[in-house]
Structures are given as C-alpha cells and as structure tokens.
Amino acid sequence: MSKLNATDVQGFVLRGYNMPHARFCFLHFQNAAAGRHLVAQLLGSITTGQLWDNGKPQSTLNIAFTFKGLTALELPLATLISFPDEFQQGMKDRASILGDIGKNSPEHWDALWRGADIHAWVAIHALTPETLEAQFAQLNAIISATGNIHLLGSQDAAALVIDGKLSTKEHFGYTDGFGNPDYLGVCRNTQPGQGKLLPDGTWAPLATGELLLGYADEAGELPVAPVPHILAANGTFMVYRKLHENVGTFRAFLDEWGARYGAGDAAAKEKLASKFIGRWQDGTPIELSPDAPDPSIVADPNRNTDFKFGNDLSGSRCPVGAHVRRVHPRDAFGFNGKLVDRRRITRRGMPYGPQVDPTTPQDPATLDSTDRGVVFMALNASLSRQFEFVQQQWISYGNDAHLGNEKDLLLGTHLPGEKFSIQGDTNPANPPLFCANLPNFVELRGGDYFFLPSITALAMIAMELVDPR
Numbered sequence: 001m002s003k004l005n006a007t008d009v010q011g012f013v014l015r016g017y018n019m020p021h022a023r024f025c026f027l028h029f030q031n032a033a034a035g036r037h038l039v040a041q042l043l044g045s046i047t048t049g050q051l052w053d054n055g056k057p058q059s060t061l062n063i064a065f066t067f068k069g070l071t072a073l074e075l076p077l078a079t080l081i082s083f084p085d086e087f088q089q090g091m092k093d094r095a096s097i098l099g100d101i102g103k104n105s106p107e108h109w110d111a112l113w114r115g116a117d118i119h120a121w122v123a124i125h126a127l128t129p130e131t132l133e134a135q136f137a138q139l140n141a142i143i144s145a146t147g148n149i150h151l152l153g154s155q156d157a158a159a160l161v162i163d164g165k166l167s168t169k170e171h172f173g174y175t176d177g178f179g180n181p182d183y184l185g186v187c188r189n190t191q192p193g194q195g196k197l198l199p200d201g202t203w204a205p206l207a208t209g210e211l212l213l214g215y216a217d218e219a220g221e222l223p224v225a226p227v228p229h230i231l232a233a234n235g236t237f238m239v240y241r242k243l244h245e246n247v248g249t250f251r252a253f254l255d256e257w258g259a260r261y262g263a264g265d266a267a268a269k270e271k272l273a274s275k276f277i278g279r280w281q282d283g284t285p286i287e288l289s290p291d292a293p294d295p296s297i298v299a300d301p302n303r304n305t306d307f308k309f310g311n312d313l314s315g316s317r318c319p320v321g322a323h324v325r326r327v328h329p330r331d332a333f334g335f336n337g338k339l340v341d342r343r344r345i346t347r348r349g350m351p352y353g354p355q356v357d358p359t360t361p362q363d364p365a366t367l368d369s370t371d372r373g374v375v376f377m378a379l380n381a382s383l384s385r386q387f388e389f390v391q392q393q394w395i396s397y398g399n400d401a402h403l404g405n406e407k408d409l410l411l412g413t414h415l416p417g418e419k420f421s422i423q424g425d426t427n428p429a430n431p432p433l434f435c436a437n438l439p440n441f442v443e444l445r446g447g448d449y450f451f452l453p454s455i456t457a458l459a460m461i462a463m464e465l466v467d468p469r
C-alpha cells in the first residue's frame with residue numbers, strides 16, 4: 001500500500017468526530033468564479049485527517065460537491081465525464097435502483113431537495129451550540145463577501161441526551177454507531193468485527209481502496225475514479241440521506257406485535273425490538289447475548305462488534321433479516337465472509353429533530369409528523385458497488401439471505417402483503433413470528449451523492465488547475 005497522507009484527506013473521511021452538534025449547509029454557485037473563490041477562502045480551514053495531538057478542536061469544517069456542483073465549477077469536460085455514472089446521475093435519478101418509491105420518491109422530498117440544484121455540502125461539527133453558531137456566522141460572512149453563492153438551506157443534527165449525558169442513540173431508541181470498518185493505513189486500533197474476516201477467524205483492516213480513491217481495493221485494483229489521478233486520490237464519495245423516522249408508527253407496531261410475541265409482556269416487547277435490528281436497544285449484539293442485554297459487552301470495544309453469523313444460519317439468535325445482519329452479513333453467506341468485503345460502507349450519521357421521551361405516551365400521529373430522524377451519511381470508494389448494492393440487494397430485497405423479497409423491516413419501502421420473518425428463538429417461549437401489515441417506519445426526505453475531494457484536489461479546484469491530460 002502506498003503510504004496514507006492523512007493531512008491530505010478530509011478529516012470527516014478518516015474519523016467520526018463524535019461532536020454533539022452539527023450543521024450541514026447546502027450551497028448553490030451562481031457562477032464558477034464565485035464557487036472557486038469560496039473554495040479558496042475555505043481551504044485553509046478545512047479539517048484534515050491529521051491526528052489531534054492537542055485534543056479535539058472546538059469545531060470542524062468539511063466540504064463536498066455534487067456532480068452538478070463540479071459542473072457549475074466548470075471542471076474540464078473530460079474530467080466530468082470520467083466520474084462514475086451513478087455519481088453523474090445523482091440520487092434522484094437513481095430512485096428506482098435504490099427503492100425510493102412511494103412516499104420515499106423525490107416528489108415527496110423536502111423543498112430544499114426539490115428546488116434549485118445543490119452544488120456543495122459544507123459541514124460544521126462543534127462541541128457546543130455556541131461554537132456551532134459562531135462558525136456558521138463566519139461561513140455566512142465568507143459566503144456574503146464572496147457574492148454569487150446562495151445558501152439554499154441547512155440541516156441541523158445533534159446527539160440525543162439521555163439522563164443528562166450525550167448518547168449515540170437514535171429516535172427509535174437504539175444505540176447506534178458501533179460497526180464501521182477498519183482500513184489499512186487509517187490510524188485506529190483494529191477492532192475485532194470491524195474489518196474483514198480472515199480464514200483463522202481473526203479480523204484485519206480492509207484495503208484502503210474500499211474507502212479512498214487512489215489506493216488498491218480488495219480486488220487489488222484502483223477504484224474507478226475521475227481523471228486526473230491527483231484530483232481523485234485521497235478523495236471519496238459520500239451518500240447523504242435525510243431519513244425521517246415515524247416514531248409513533250414504530251411504537252404502535254412494537255406494542256401491537258410485542259403483545260403477540262412470547263409472553264406478550266414488556267420483556268417480550270424489548271426482545272422483539274432487538275430482533276428487528278440484531279442488537280438490544282442498549283447496543284448488545286443479540287448474536288452474543290440473545291436472552292438479555294449485557295452492558296459489559298457494549299462497553300468493550302473488543303467485544304461489541306466481535307460476532308459472526310456462520311454458526312447461526314437458522315437465525316435462532318439473530319434473525320436472518322435483522323438490520324445489522326442484512327447490512328453486514330459477515331460470514332452468513334459462507335466463503336468465510338469473503339462476499340461482503342467489497343460491500344462495506346463507513347457511516348457518519350447523526351440524529352436530527354426534537355428528542356422524544358420514551359417513557360411519556362404521546363399521540364402517534366404527532367410523533368410521526370414531527371421533523372425528526374437520522375441524517376445518514378456514508379462514505380465509500382464506489383457508490384454503486386458499496387452503498388447502492390447494500391441498499392438495493394440487502395435492505396430492499398431478501399434473496400441473498402434466502403428471504404425471497406422480504407425487506408429490512410425498518411428501512412424497506414413496504415408494499416401491501418409484505419411480511420417480516422423472525423425465526424424461532426433458542427428459547428422455546430419465542431416461536432417464529434411473521435409480522436404482517438408492515439407500515440413504513442423510515443421515509444427519505446432528500447439527499448444526493450457528493451464527492452469529498454482531498455486537500456490537494458480542493459486547491460486544484462480553487463485555482464482552476466484541474467487538467468485531465
């Protein structure tokens with residue numbers, strides 16, 4: 001592997017910032033000169049992957065572009081047409097491939113995503129709301145001084161606070177943010193369960209080229225990337241999806257089916273919730289602890305992602321269609337996990353919208369209609385081979401898992417007549433359960449594909465130096 005120069009990679013790519021506040025700003029360039037000028041102004045402030053020797057900064061800044069944005073920046077035609085097709089098309093035009101139909105289809109998206117073309121995503125993450133506002137004011141000042149840049153809108157996201165402490169929970173009540181792959185050269189201690197499975201049962205980091213352009217991937221090839229090479233190297237592609245969560249619908253469904261599961265009591269409901277995702281709501285993987293949550297596993301990074309499904313092909317511990325098993329089947333499809341190594345994505349999502357108290361009953365319709373959910377952001381070298389494959393084949397279809405056309409319970413766009421199967425448990429009190437009349441728990445409210453260039457590439461764009469020859 002060529003050596004990874006972390007200072008040339010945007011920090012957002014190499015690490016989860018774990019900052020509780022964020023604002024994602026969406027910009028439109030009136031002309032190329034204005035766009036280039038803005039990039040030049042921001043360049044020195046972009047957070048890189050350099051190690052934080054002096055502790056976490058107060059805030060971070062990152063930037064990425066849609067294909068329309070790169071076109072508006074007037075990159076040479078030969079460069080533009082060298083970007084992968086799915087990126088050129090953008091998320092809206094990939095709706096049928098992604099299963100973004102019905103209420104998820106682009107005509108139902110927020111006005112921001114249906115209006116003027118979004119050219120750039122500028123992300124501010126901050127430790128406090130005050131720092132976030134101060135950084136946003138600075139960005140606005142730069143935008144105004146540059147002129148001919150429109151801030152079309154922004155999306156705030158914030159960590160949920162549980163018992164006065166920052167958490168990594170999302171609004172349905174699950175603890176999120178455990179599983180993310182390790183990559184060669186990306187400074188992090190390799191965690192069991194986070195990279196690729198080796199024949200001896202241990203885990204190793206994935207090839208860097210599964211995350212970053214310009215490095216060998218798991219096939220030993222350079223990922224498909226735009227020209228010139230120096231524009232692509234150390235960059236990656238980002239999926240941005242605003243996923244609305246119908247919390248009222250989720251709670252009502254869990255009440256209804258929890259009453260039919262096992263003893264039909266609160267414990268059965270909790271267990272059922274764990275079967276949907278493959279983790280108890282506190283984060284314990286049910287593959288490791290199928291009968292009860294185990295906080296000691298959650299707290300231990302060497303254990304909380306260290307599980308496999310090869311010894312549970314029947315799904316008696318973790319259902320075959322549970323969310324974590326679908327999106328990262330590990331060794332469930334045989335070949336010692338080799339089939340999944342090229343389908344991994346790196347997630348950087350955060351919740352948005354007002355937090356709901358899980359203990360206070362509330363009107364389901366009001367819960368559903370409130371603007372809240374997950375800002376899902378995922379990074380990968382190949383949008384089509386990685387994110388789109390997971391979304392299309394594993395979330396919106398069940399064939400690889402021998403589940404016919406069953407979808408992910410929480411994420412699939414469910415059509416009348418669909419069911420969700422939970423295999424019989426090791427505990428005889430929990431026979432198989434087939435949930436029917438599936439509502440749609442999550443709805444897409446907008447999104448697109450973005451290119452997150454390296455620092456070198458940003459400088460080339462700012463100085464109009466991109467030359468495909």
Ligand code: HEM
Pocket residue numbers: 170172174175176177178179180243245277279323324327328345347373374376387390391395410411442
């Ligand atoms: C509102 C939408 C979503 C919710 C509430 C949600 C929830 C969760 C939860 C609770 C976990 C377990 C915690 C963890 O392993 O980090 C998880 C894991 C994961 N999710 Fe999602 N998710 C959502 C959307 C998606 C989408 C759209 C994808 C991919 C297209 C996805 C891919 C993954 C992956 C790859 C993992 C890690 C699995 C592992 O390595 O074990 N999720 N998700």
